[in-house]
Amino acid sequence: MFNIGGAELLVILVVALLVLGPNKLPQAARQVGSFLGEFRRIADGFQQELKSAMDDPVGATPAKAPREKPKSPGGPVDQTEVIDATATDQDDEAGTADTADEA
Template sequence: MLSNIGIPGLVLIFILALIVFGPKKLPELGRAVGQTLSEFKKSARDLTSDIVKEIDEAKQDATVQVLTSDVVKKVDEVKKM
């Protein structure tokens, strides 16, 4: 998205932000945007981690169920002998 803007576009955005918010508010605004992006990245990382953990647990549960059913089948075969 930002790759199509280029340097002149970024300069224009900076000048417009300077005009709209003023030189005193601009650092505060930049800091707030940076903190917001940081929180968003952290939340996305945590969500990804939780999803991966749930998938791993589901795989382990499926493996346990398959192994359990195999053991039950073997026990039933032994009982029939």
């Protein structure tokens, strides 16, 4: 977890024994152990929360089904009629513009 080797751990224990003394060392070790246990519980809870959030779909509400299918037109659309109607509308607009210029 902390990437500490055996020799490094031995040096830390010797320094702790010299600083705290033999009477307070067991109590300090218990406190460090309880702290590490609490830290692990918090970290595990955090990981579980992240995993459950990743597993849930985006937008926790279920998707609504479409009310109705889109209706298709009554029959096939004749493209020539649409093109003729558009051309007639453009001719009418051009004709009105010409008559407005003449007046």
